[in-house]
Amino acid sequence: MDEKKVEGAAAAAPRQKEAGLWDRIEDKFVETFSSPKLAIFTFIILAILSIFGTVVEQNREPAMYIAQYGEKWYGIIRALGLTDIFHAWYFTLMIILLSVNLSVCFFRRLPPKWRLIKDKTVVMAEDAILRQKNSVRLNHNVSIQHMKDAISTLLKKKRYNVLIEEKGSGISIFARKGGIGRIGSDITHVGLLIIFLGAIIGSFFGFKGFATILEGETKHFQQGGFDLRVDKFWIEYYDDYKIKHFFSALTVLENGKEVMKKTIEVNDPLKYKGIWFYQSSYGQAWDRVEKARFFLTDKKTKGLVAEVIADFGVETPVPKTDIKIKVIGFAADFYYDTESKQIFSKSMEHNNPAIQIEIYEKGVLKSSPWLFAKYPEAFIDKSTKYFIEIGGYKAPQWTGLSIANDPGVNVVWVGSTLLTVGLFLSFFVIHKRIWIKIVDKKDKVDIYVGGNANKDKINFDKDFSNLIDELNRIGK
């Protein structure tokens, strides 16, 4: 209803009234978005959404959710965005709402506070001084100049900034300290906004990745235009065989030239061109072996004939036989895809390790069977009179590196620092102001003292009564 009225009026006197409407909208906007109510509301909503984000596991594979909640509920949970709630539109919306709240609050509250902190009005009338939260009127038998000097020294000793003005028969003194404590909350708010900014920068311009690199292998990193070589990987143990450290010796190469060397471990990454390489995990290769050991038994007599260690790809003669064995393939978690007729390792785990070998008898290739370390009798090769069994293998180590480039991270640290400094200022630095007027009454002086603090009144009460005690001592 109201809107129509305004519209009609606006038509009659467009400029003036339009400004009026705009002002009203602005006022309403500022009022709504700078209110602590909105802040508390967004805090609570964000907290509740976050709780959902810990109750429902985030960003897992669909099968896991289906197993836990069933197909129907998974559909609902997914549709509601609960499987990735921290990136859901409504979570982002709440962060935006909070940011608007913070910004509006900042611009609305800072200027008046700033004026108050900067205020240098020294002269205050006697009755105004007595209207302060803490105030007192004293009367002493000392000269006005002596009193002025004593008070000034005293307040300066208490680390107040002291301003003095002399006018006619009176001297006015204004002492203040801790003004910055008033804007602590604003610094905190700006800090939080800067953290958000850093997070946005990181999510738009940064990247994260993971690489598994075998010992001795070199990998090219497109993003930085350089290569990374893993020279060595090793593990150190405690006496009880628990893992103490694990290390990767890395070399950065640019156009084939070594430009940097560093041994990384957990908590000590390599940083090159803004890209950080973290020691994250390690394991054994899933698609190759360095060497393998085989046992050959006679199928008839069941007696052990020979034992041989074969390097990968090398035709190795088996002693006491006319057989040679060559290792040609490995799958850590053997899988045979019936459609593509391909063999590969279905995971990085050594769940079902299998080695493919070629068997030569008198120089002739007889067969190339897959042998299974855990199930030696699953497939028995019939080409020779020997039963061949895997007696162990050594796969090369790989090192797992987390890779991150986050140009926003330093922005986040700046924001965090401001946020923390702001909190300490707002909780522990008190803005204290004291006004004093000394009025000359021939050989005597009347002293009016008044003051206030923006928080922790009990603390200021104590300060103030101490000050009065000391003034009385000066007067004696």
Next chain:
Amino acid sequence: MINSFFWVDVAFWLYLATFAFYMLYGLFYKNETLGQLGTVTAILGFIANTLALGYRAYESGHAPFANLYESMLLFTWATVLGYLFMEFRYKLRIIGAFVMSLVFLSILTIVWLLPYRYQAIDPLNPALQSIWLEIHVITTFLGYAGFAISFGISIMYLIKNWVEKKGGDSGLKNFFVRFPDLNILDNLNYKSIAWGFPFLTIGIITGAVWANYAWGTYWSWDPKETWSAIVWLIYAGYLHARVTHGWRGVRTAVFAIIGFLAIVFLYWGVSFILPGLHAYA
């Protein structure tokens, strides 16, 4: 044999004595000596607690914050430190009856309830070997201590408020006579949170700095991280409600209690119930 377990036992009995003295002091109004005994045993308990942490550090060769047993010792240590500071400043011993009951419960929990394997000294796994372990854990627990004290005070506030409303004679009348005024309790509650909040904030930030060094990301919405954010939001809500919105009394006391329950979940619940990267304590 003098080792860390010995000092934990000493601290346990001293904290029990402290708790008992403060309680008796509250119940037998005229006897100031009981309160003084409470303070003395609290100080002695604090010393034993310090020695327990020191011996533990010496025995394990690392900062004694690597599991729940060790961090609980730090929790009681920080809470008693905070409480003693408050007692010397405000001279309100009755608050000790509530804060020390929480401290006693905490040490009881680790001595009797926590599975024995937690008492074993474990070497630090690679992720924990960093100077950030000390910085992150100490700041976080200084924060927890402030919130624990605020929890005790909030309970006192609600009891006192309830008794005042009910009026008349209640059996524990003398006990409540000792309680400070409601507005003093409300103010002290705010002060403890004003202490806890900046330290919790530093704890979260140093955790983020550390995560960035160890895992390559300063924030990954891991359950521990998320719950620390939830706790932070609750207390941020408390501060805005009280400072900017003018809430006082029962509402802020309830707010502070909810906050501390969230901390208990952040500290214990997350470690036991929700899987994540932060699986130490």
